[in-house]
Amino acid sequence: MMSEPDVAPLQAVLAALADPVRLEVVRRLHRAQGPMACGDLYDGVTKATASHHFKVLREAGITRRDDVGAHARQLLRGDEVEAAYPGLLSSVLDAAEAEASSRPSVPATA
Numbered sequence: 298m299m300s301e302p303d304v305a306p307l308q309a310v311l312a313a314l315a316d317p318v319r320l321e322v323v324r325r326l327h328r329a330q331g332p333m334a335c336g337d338l339y340d341g342v343t344k345a346t347a348s349h350h351f352k353v354l355r356e357a358g359i360t361r362r363d364d365v366g367a368h369a370r371q372l373l374r375g376d377e378v379e380a381a382y383p384g385l386l387s388s389v390l391d392a393a394e395a396e397a398s399s400r401p402s403v404p405a406t407a
Contacts, residue, residue: 304358304374304381313357314389318342319350323359323373323386324393332363332370359386 304310314320322338339347351371354360359378363370378386 304378305356307382307385309357310359310378310382310385313353313359316350316353318346319354320389320393322350322354322371324390324397326360326371326373327375327390332365332372335369335371338371 305313314323318339321340325338326333335347335351339350342350351360351362354371355362358381359374361372361374363372375386
């Protein structure tokens with residue numbers, strides 16, 4: 298069995314979390330508390346762009362990809378990130394949740 302990569306240096310972790318699309322991916326994974334299908338983790342970007350964002354998060358050690366048959370699932374490595382940088386991920390996620398809840402909701406269009 299392949300071992301998990303280490304969590305990247307702090308600068309790489311912060312850079313990965315600084316992008317709004319990647320932060321939303323991490324926020325959704327955190328809320329799910331388990332693996333999620335890749336397509337459920339992003340809106341408004343192409344599949345190729347989403348793949349790039351998943352790669353950045355994986356290389357930073359924030360997420361891992363599990364292949365289940367023909368389906369890929371993303372999983373947050375929250376415990377590993379918290380062990381490397383205590384309080385970092387929880388603080389970022391708390392701020393992201395607060396920001397998301399303060400945004401006005403966009404009405405659905407027909």
